[in-house]
Amino acid sequence: MVKMASAHALAGAAALMLWITGAGYTQEPAAPAQSPAPADAAAGTAAAQTVKLGYLRSWEPTLALSALDIPPEDIGVAGAEVAVADNNTTGSFMGQTFTMDVVTLTPGDDVAGPAQTMLDSGVRYIVTDLTGEDTLKVAELAAATDAMVLNAGSTDDDLRGERCRPNMLHTAPSRAMLTDGLAQYLMWKQWRDWALVAGSHPDDQKFAEALKRSATKFGGKIVAEKLFADKGGARATDSGQALVQRQIPVFLQDLPDHDVLLVADESEVFGTYVPWRTWVPRPVAGTAGLTPGSWHPASEQWGGAQIQNRFEDASGRRMESKDMQAWTAVRVIGEAASRTQSVDPATIAAFVKSPDFAVAAFKGQRLTFRDWNWQMRQPVLLGTEASVVSASPQEGFLHQVSELDTLGVDRPETTCDLGG
Template sequence: MIRLLVGLVALIALATSALAADPVEVGIGYLRRAGIKQTLSLVEQPAENDGVAGARLAIEDNNTTGKFLNQHFTLQEVHLKQGEDASKAALALADRNIGFIIADLPADALLKAADAIRDRGVVLLNAAATDDRLREEDCRANVIHVAPTRSMLADALAQYLVWKQWKRWLMVVGSHPEDKLYADAIRRAAARFGAKIVQERVFEDTGGARRTDSGVSLIQRQMPVFTQQAPAYDVLVAADENEVFAPYLPFRTWDPRPVAGSAGLEPKSWDAAHDQWGAVQIQNRFVKLNSRHMTAVDMQAWTAVRMIGEAASHVNSGDRKALLDFIKGPDFSVAAFKGQGLSLRSWNLQLRQPILLADGRMVVSVSPQQGFLHQVSELDTLGVDRPETKCKLH
């Protein structure tokens, strides 16, 4: 009888303790830039929820895991309006006790926001900006970079082109500042991996409508002329981040040559056609939730939110310092359907990652390519490596 009673009491104690433990709440902010990028191709026009849709899926995934650990994740989305200050929005999120903010912001806005919240102990996870300077001279101790850099993308492409023995490149660069940065990364990659840029041409953005009713016949005359009389080359590499001309190049070059870079064979962190290493599973989950295909920015946002979820399940806590220490620590890696774990470069907080090379319909290859060796991680053959870094984290 007494034993029964004791058992009963123990049972009640157990039940109440289970009820009393409120789930650990982890709020994650999401800061979205105003406006949507315009593309030349209608089918590539980003959706209104590009990026944030990936974060939402990761919140679901984190919560499926969280229900076994008594952890709960929420996403606090802020969509900036044109001209609105990102740092104010970041501060407002900090006021709501948010420790981590996924940032889909241009470089300058991202830096401003990071500096505004530095003293509040809030960390930004850069899910979209590819600027190398954010990881180099302008690096910040409270910014983790999930998006790859331009140099990582250019190196990934260069390794493949060199493996393919297409070593003579005709480079066409747009007239926007971002295009020049991408061209810098391509030049660096050519020098690193033994390719030769036989000539560079600049394609001036003279404005004008992206879609016209008689567009094709004009472009068909423009592009061959623009690319004629080039020195002998194997592949045309285009740097056109604002989509002014690159998508017009394939099949229209004067010489019959493949196109790579901003059109044709494009290096990117993710593609809707990627199906290796279990990727079909996340592609299916994403389509089910959002009724559209998953883009690179979606994947970068998914990975950012999953990094926090992964840390929370390992440290079994929602404490932001504990989470951050784990993410920055040597044992951290996150699985993101790339065939190997992704970890952080300790010297500038950039996520190491394989880069896909996709042609718009298929994934053609995944870099690093076989044979490009490194003493620490082959993933560090992509982008700026530790000995070259200008970053000093404080």
């Protein structure tokens, strides 16, 4: 009879397998936990212990100014499913099994019912791709059962600020992180004078405010601002394109001299039409042109080719930012379960929030959570439609704790109160 390996050895084997298959950063894997909970000591000899996750999102088919920008129906979900498979590969060493229930709502649907159903079924980890308001609702419901919500969708800064919650963690970057990453690159290039054109919808204005905050933070200068009001119309038709092609240059004609034109158009009303239609030849950045994100379909550095290939085999397309954010959220739970050799929700939550926790996500360094607002530290990739141009933090932007903390709201300026 073959002697069963110890839980400690199994955890080490699982860590080694993650390392071999492409952990995504250059540091050596962390040592497994030294003192597993007694209740989990026989994980390798008993039936598989199940970790139940939920994925709650809002989605409907949407139009975009470019057909290439229409989000695929499985956006985010595909990344989470690959991560569940990765968790199960690692978990097989310790008798851990991961499952995920996916619920897709139509925008405007009430999230309370589906979220409560997940919680009542024993789900203690809910990955969300929802509006900021709905993400907060789910977190408040989940608090009653000490469940954890991993926000993989909303970039709203106030979810990391005055509306933060102790059980709400963020693998999606905040808008402040995205615009800080862009601003660092523009300052590194010494393109210091920026003109700003923003859409009229609330999310457009939030992105514009984040850009202005980043300009103040890093020394950029907003030399002019313009508002592009959404008046409706058939923007995606041939006549709509022809009309915008005539409108955009004239609309931008009176801007003062500037190095870069910044666009804040999360609502996809006009931004895609701005590059190559400006009055004067200037680079475009923001939500069009050079755009910041947590990931890019062309990213293949730091082992990225490995996750891209696995993702493409599973979904038939390249990985988008929301896919990576959802993948990372699910991997957070898998990593914690393997390191603690436990499926106990309290044990996993405590480890995720501890200084010892880190997860690899093919971005060149270990990703950790900020303990003042539970935002995941992560690089910001800057890219065009076809390629990654750069990654922030940029060279020369230093920080006393982590250079990643130059992106977004730092500890001294946070408005988040986690209650202790």
